Amino acid sequence: MANIRDVARMANVSIATVSRVINGSENVSDETRKKVLNAMKKLNYKPMMSFKTNERQLFKTIGILFPDIRGYHYSDIVMAIEEYAYSKGFDIMLALPKGEPDLEKHVLDQYFRRKVDGVIIGELYGGQKLIDRFVKSAIPMVVVDFAVEEINFDIVSVDNVGGGYAAIKHLYNNGHKKILFIPGPDNSPAALDRERGMRRFLDKVTGKDKVEIYYGTHRGYNSEHGWVSVTRHLQEHGLNFTAIFAVNDWAAIGAIDALKDQGLKVPDDVSVIGFDDAPFANYTNPRLTTVMQPRWEMGTTAAQLLIERILEKKTRLPRNIILPTKIVERESVKDIKPSE
Structure with missing residues (x-):
């Protein structure tokens, strides 16, 4: 079984240098860091847990960080990750910093100190700088549903740009x-x-x-953002629109409630399209037209990529997997094009 001395010997560096690489220190050149990481890969060396024991970690663990699991989006992704990880003999640690950058940093520091075998990260409100330490260390990482400037690790995302394009195009094609x-x-x-x-x-x-x-006046993913935005717009400008595009289905539900409060009918008076294809979208009245995200596939793919990284010995280039979205047509959008 390889140890830190074996890594140092193969990379032709000191044990202290190997330790600095493992801990994500800035005081290592890129060339040296690459040599050490390659040696760790070839020797299948995994850093030991920081306990006062020489026993290696008995179970492999994946650290997961998502903003929250309220609603359906992240909860579906996390369940898919857990199901696939469990099938491969991995445990998970889940943290939910609720979009607070300070909490995100604290959680990532804890994962780093605990020497988890890999990390899956959702949206980071504190920005990509929070994961630079992982990039520079030997800990595999997969980013889910999070835009990054440089692809230094595996990424699984949804085509949000294409989804936004398709949503507004769908309204336009229906005359809005x-x-x-x-x-x-x-x-x-x-x-x-x-x-x-x-x-x-x-x-x-x-x-x-x-x-x-x-x-809309209020930016956000919750139903109140949709309700307040529609209510205030109608109060200030009246009904000067024929359709609503909401950033997600929760905001769409809030928008529909606000329209009903004002005596307006969906889709007769105003059409509404959401984003996500939430579980409830098929049971609203009227049923909600929306953009579908393959959430379960996102979680499964992320877990698969990460576990491959953890178990394989060879180095491969980072992968950027973008999963497609699609319009799910229901009854909340009305075709108002003039008849020819």
Whole structure:
């Protein structure tokens, strides 16, 4: 069984240098770090737990960090990860920092000190800098549903840009050219990508085909953001739109409630499209048209990629897997194109 001395010998460096690489220290050149990591891979060396014992970790553990598991999105992803990891003999540790950057940093520090075998990370509101330490260490990592600047690790994401594009195009194809958009948090990469996709389609339609977009007053993923945005817009501007595109299905539900409070019917007076294809979307009245995300596939794919990284000895290039979205047509969008 290989130890830290074997790694140092193969990489032709000191034991202290190996230790610095394992702990993600900045005081190691990129060339030296690469030599040490390659030696660890070839020797299948895993750092020991930081307990006062020389026993190796008996069970392999994956650290998971997601903002929260309220609702359905992250909970479905986490369940898929757990199911696949359990089938491969891995335990999981789950942390939910609720979008607080300080808590995100604390959790990642704990995972690092506990020497988990790998990490799966969802959206980081504190930004990519929080995971630089993992990139520089020997701990495998997969990022899920989180936009990154450089692909230094495996990534599993949904085509949020394409989904936003498809949602606004669907409204346009049904004759809607005055649309109220309920945006997500401005520090959420997924929400910004959906908005970016919407804008990409709008840039293509000009002149008499131009679409007018009004922005909701409240950014967010919760139902109250949809309710407040619609209520305030109607109070300040009246009904100057024919459709609503909500950043997710919770916001869409809030928007529908606000419309009903004002005596407006969906889709007769206003059409609504959401994003996610939440479990409840098929049971609303009317049933909600939305953009489907393959959440279970995201979790399973992330766990599969990470466990392959942990178990394999050879080094391979980082993989960037983008899963497609698709429109699920139900009854909340009405075709208002004039009959020919």
